[in-house]
Amino acid sequence: MKSAIIGYGNIAKLHEQVLKGQGHEIVAVCDVNEAVLRNAPGQSHYTDYVEMLDREQIDVVHICTPHYLHADMIIAALERGIDVLCEKPLCIREEDIPRILEAEKNSKAQLGVCLQNRYNAANLAVKTYLEGKKSLCATASVTWYRDAAYYASGAWRGKWDTEGGGVLINQALHTLDLVQWFVGMPEQLRATIACMTLSDEIEVEDTAVILAGKPNQGFTFYATNGGATDCPVELTVRADGEWIKVMPKDVLFGNRHEHYEEGAMALGKACYGSSHGALIADYYDCVATGRHFTIDGSEAAKVVQLVLAAYRSQGKTEIVTQ
Numbered sequence: 001m002k003s004a005i006i007g008y009g010n011i012a013k014l015h016e017q018v019l020k021g022q023g024h025e026i027v028a029v030c031d032v033n034e035a036v037l038r039n040a041p042g043q044s045h046y047t048d049y050v051e052m053l054d055r056e057q058i059d060v061v062h063i064c065t066p067h068y069l070h071a072d073m074i075i076a077a078l079e080r081g082i083d084v085l086c087e088k089p090l091c092i093r094e095e096d097i098p099r100i101l102e103a104e105k106n107s108k109a110q111l112g113v114c115l116q117n118r119y120n121a122a123n124l125a126v127k128t129y130l131e132g133k134k135s136l137c138a139t140a141s142v143t144w145y146r147d148a149a150y151y152a153s154g155a156w157r158g159k160w161d162t163e164g165g166g167v168l169i170n171q172a173l174h175t176l177d178l179v180q181w182f183v184g185m186p187e188q189l190r191a192t193i194a195c196m197t198l199s200d201e202i203e204v205e206d207t208a209v210i211l212a213g214k215p216n217q218g219f220t221f222y223a224t225n226g227g228a229t230d231c232p233v234e235l236t237v238r239a240d241g242e243w244i245k246v247m248p249k250d251v252l253f254g255n256r257h258e259h260y261e262e263g264a265m266a267l268g269k270a271c272y273g274s275s276h277g278a279l280i281a282d283y284y285d286c287v288a289t290g291r292h293f294t295i296d297g298s299e300a301a302k303v304v305q306l307v308l309a310a311y312r313s314q315g316k317t318e319i320v321t322q
């Protein structure tokens with residue numbers, strides 16, 4: 001297929017590698033920074049994404065830009081009937097969710113969002129195992145370390161207006177999404193957020209705690225970018241009284257241990273995992289066959305709604321879906 005990319009930064013290079021490996025042609029790339037376009041693939045380069053969408057014959061456009069741009073870029077592609085695969089998060093503002101869902105409903109094109117950890121072998125096995133089980137609870141923690149240089153690496157990072165938040169909307173989003181995918185969306189939550197390590201450098205939270213749902217039906221979630229080092233993500237589910245401990249490549253179903261090797265190599269940073277390839281292959285197959293891609297607007301909106309409710313909460317009970 002003919003693909004295009006908007007935003008040729010870190011993650012776009014991974015999309016490029018996957019697309020080339022899967023035999024798709026990148027025909028055009030757009031970035032506001034002309035310097036990065038010098039090394040970009042494709043015959044045509046643009047600094048204005050609307051111009052690119054209007055001029056090019058594109059089957060799928062990949063949105064790899066800072067968070068605050070996702071909503072308008074998704075809508076522009078959907079309005080033109082162009083299939084669009086957007087990096088996470090879907091958007092950063094509550095009011096953008098209905099705008100995106102409306103554009104999706106009125107478009108012949110499909111929207112997909114890169115929540116690639118749903119394609120990890122261990123996570124797929126847990127999801128299958130949980131089918132039909134009731135009384136689901138979970139606890140998860142993301143303990144990572146991000147320094148001042150990381151936030152300084154992009155002007156959009158660490159700011160409410162452009163990143164839309166900190167550890168919850170960015171680094172821990174995949175794990176929070178997995179938690180709700182496994183145990184369901186809570187109606188309400190309580191959360192506190194804090195900036196505990198770099199308050200001179202960033203506006204947003206680097207640490208968060210969420211207590212969601214009600215006793216025996218919900219989850220507890222801890223996340224920080226102020227940890228001593230990057231630890232493996234930990235996630236534990238209790239299903240019908242049994243404990244399931246999920247580590248990146250290992251799962252304990254009660255006392256039974258299963259190890260899962262990923263079929264694909266990890267591309268880019270270790271924290272990206274190795275499932276972009278599987279997600280992109282599945283999305284392109286959906287576009288080619290007309291099958292519905294499951295991580296669509298409403299599915300990707302769930303984790304954003306959780307994060308936004310956590311930001312509103314300030315330690316008080318907050319309804320998740322407004």
Ligand SMILES: NC(=O)c1ccc[n+]([C@@H]2O[C@H](COP(=O)([O-])OP(=O)(O)OC[C@H]3O[C@@H](n4cnc5c(N)ncnc54)[C@H](O)[C@@H]3O)[C@@H](O)[C@H]2O)c1
Nearest residue numbers: 007008009010011030031032033064065067087088154272
């Ligand atoms: N799924 C994952 O695991 C994963 C991993 C890393 C990043 N991401 C997501 O990918 C997105 C990009 O992150 P990144 O680390 O590549 O950021 P980045 O800052 O490295 O790259 C963003 C690029 O977008 C360009 N850009 C900014 N405004 C633009 C505009 N109006 N039009 C066109 N281009 C524009 C910038 O010049 C830059 O080259 C974010 O949403 C991030 O959360 C996802």
